[in-house]
Amino acid sequence: MSVFTNTFSFEILHRSKKSNARVGRITTPHGSFMTPAFVGVGTNGALKALGHDEAIEAGMDLMFANTYHLMVQPGEDLIREMGGIHRFSGRDRPIITDSGGFQVFSLAYGSVASELKSQGTKKHSNSVLKITEEGVKFRSYRDGRTIFLTPETSIGAQKKIGADIMISFDELPPYHIPKEALRSSFERTHRWEKRSLEHHKQDPSDQALYSVVHGGIDPDLRKKSCKILSSMDFDGHAVGGSLGKNRDEMIEMLSYTIPCLPPEKPVHLLGIADLPSLYSSIPLGIDSFDSSYPTKAARHGTLLTEQGTLRIVSGAYKEDPRPIEEGCPCRACRTVSRSFLHHLFKANELLGLSLASAHNLSYMIRFMDRVRQKIILDAV
Amino acid sequence: MSVFTNTFSFEILHRSKKSNARVGRITTPHGSFMTPAFVGVGTNGALKALGHDEAIEAGMDLMFANTYHLMVQPGEDLIREMGGIHRFSGRDRPIITDSGGFQVFSLAYGSVASELKSQGTKKHSNSVLKITEEGVKFRSYRDGRTIFLTPETSIGAQKKIGADIMISFDELPPYHIPKEALRSSFERTHRWEKRSLEHHKQDPSDQALYSVVHGGIDPDLRKKSCKILSSMDFDGHAVGGSLGKNRDEMIEMLSYTIPCLPPEKPVHLLGIADLPSLYSSIPLGIDSFDSSYPTKAARHGTLLTEQGTLRIVSGAYKEDPRPIEEGCPCRACRTVSRSFLHHLFKANELLGLSLASAHNLSYMIRFMDRVRQKIILDAV
DSSP, X not given: OOSSOXXXXXXXXXXXXXXXXXXXXEEETTEEEEESEEEEEOTTSSOTTOOHHHHXXXXXXXXXXXXXXXXHTTOHHHHHHTTSHHHHHTOOXXXXXXXXHHHHHHHHHOOHHHHHHHTTOOOOXXXXXXXXXXOEEEEOTTTOOEEEEOHHHHHHHHHHHTOSXXXXXXOOOOSSOOHHHHHHHHHHHHHHHHHHXXXXXXXXXXXXXXEEEOOTTOHHHHHHHHHHHHXXXXXXXXXXXXXXXXXXXXXXXXXXXXXXXXXXXXXXXXXXXXXXXXXXXXXXXXXXXXXXXXXXXXXXXXEEETTEEEETTSGGGTTOOSOSSTTOOSHHHHHOOHHHHHHHHHTTOHHHHHHHHHHHHHHHHHHHHHHHHHHHTTOO | OOSSOSSOEEEEEEEOSSSSOEEEEEEXXXXXXXXXXXXXXXXXXXXXXXXXXXXXXXXXXXXXXXHHHHHHTTOHHHHHHTTSHHHHXXXXXXXXXXXXXXXXXXXXXXXXXXXXXXXTOOOOOTTEEEEOSSOEEEEOTTTOOEEEEOHHHHHHHHHHHTOSEEEOOOOOOOSSOOHHHHHHHHHHHHHHHHHHHHHHHTSOTTOEEEEEEOOTTOHHHHHHHHHHHHTSOOSEEEEOSOXXXXXXXXXXXXXXXXXXXXXXXXXXXXXXXXXXXXXXXXXXTOOEEEESHHHHHHHTTEEEETTEEEETTSGGGTTOOSOSSTTOOSHHHHHOOHHHHHHHHHTTOHHHHHHHHHHHHHHHHHHHHHHHHHHHTTOO
16 A cells, blocks of 8 residues: 555455466556556547447456647646546546656657667657756647646646556656766656656645656666665556567566566556567566557557457458457457458448457457466466 | 338338328338438448447437448458348348449539539549440449449349348439430439339349439429339339439429329438438428438537537537537447547547447437427427
8 A cells, every 4th residue: 555545555466386477456546457457558548449438348447548648638737627537538447647758758769660770860859849857848749839848747747637547757768878878867767756756745646656667778777776766655666768679678678677676566567568578578577568559450450369460451351251259259259250340441441440449459358367367377 | 011022011100190291110121110210321331430239229220331332342242142231241230222323423423512513514534434225334443343333233233232122223314414314314214223123023032122213303304203113113212313402402302202102102312311301301201311411420520419510629619528418328428528529539539430420320310219209299
């Protein structure tokens, strides 16, 4: 139980005998859910092409919303006026928001993939105007107005939005960064996280706050980050920053990072929930994972099944009368065949995007159900 | 009861004492529904942005699908192989298909509105290759292949698609047409309809066939069309062709056309279901109306309410916590506020399109419910 909130808690119900995997329960003011959990991404306060009713039907317990996007549209003040994100969006179940930092710095540096392509020569985009000790000044992509994001304004915005779980404001350094610059960014990001926590403490309300572990792919810095953040009263810890240039680098980094975090606090992995990464990182003791991949892939016609991914636009499914996956309880599998879904994609029908998204979300939720059962049986 | 099918019937349950409006029940192999009925348009076999589950939840009894689009994608042969449109699409309720003629001739001549703009100078688009006594040859917009649509191939395609109600293949002459050309088109369209019926009779299966009344805005031709078509064994009659350059012209045309049709057969108005047209034409004795307007308007942010239309993207709804319409049972009104729906549109979220479409469809269905109640009370 956090000392700041009396409504957030994390209980560990079972620790695997085979690994550091654990089954837990996180309780928030909007309900409890089991971990490890897949966290669907509802950037603008709703999953892409899916209603909250459909997400709840699929069994999604926690939704991840993006503070940056919500600040730009409709604005955190409007959300507060409307009674907070739950009442505003009509979702009465747990919600987590990020700090906005990831989006701002992604705009500045681009993704790791685009960086690898550009060999680190890509300069700041002109949307980021200035980064100082105080915070980062950027231009709204929507209306051009200047937004100043600091630990205090990020936490302030997240408080107005009113998510159950917030994330500290941090700096996301690029993958290609000189060692000295990484160290300097590292120190600043921990000062920003401390300021985030201090600002949160002034009025904790019913919200919880997670830190973000940094240090890039430098083992010493990652361990140092865990030490610094563990000494503070965060309700949980998220792992962020540059996770490496491929999955192996990420798993290696996680394998020396997670053991340095306090085992009684929940751990979230930011932005990663592809199946191979889940298989590799759940045994390390990570409790929640957000990713827009399942819904984004769905909109591009890539469907997740136990037999692997299925490209619904492929001619192979043109006359396939079976559901996407036998036994799947999702709306798509209940109501349409692969053949009709193939047709909907070929005919550019929006309904195809909704049905495919419902399936992939359901798949991820059911995948996590099975993982939890395996952990309880000490099989993971 | 048709002499050709034993599963299609139209019963008149009440005739208004105030007008020619009537409440009826149409029975098809996939169920019965009450008339006057609003018929949602599912061009490619599904409503835009709405699943069959949502359409059924909204109370939509009959879906209109477009043979032209289904021939182009996925093709009528595939639909037959998949067990017909009901099994293929997963909709187990009544479906009506058109002949494909409307789309082909619209491509050739454009809409009445664009014609009025062009003063009738617009020539055939190059998608229509040739119109002969036999039929019309056109190029598929999808893959460029030549499709030859005749009364026999249209009915053949509609039989493969397997809708409960089919529509005769007809010619849609442009609004700007010399009197002699209209008469010549008029005669050909009735020969085509006769061939449609004869082709249908060869294997009526469980399908019903409606004629299409033609004659443009010439009262004598319209009356003559009714006389010709009434003498044949159609299961019902649709009113099509150029309906006039505005609503007044259309209502005038309908007012001398409908009384010439056999009162015991159902009458469908093709492509028109805006509220003022419904108010004016239901008292004339029309039983069903298809239109893509409610779902198309929804996708453009125009919502139907008893207080008139509402432009959800307007700033007026930015902070409006009310549902679109108090008391509306639709998914949008149950789950989101005007404020959140406004935000979804501003943020370009697909979910906004689905929710708005669900509302407008529900509105039309409930509007028709009320109309039927009023007819029963002799108030319409």
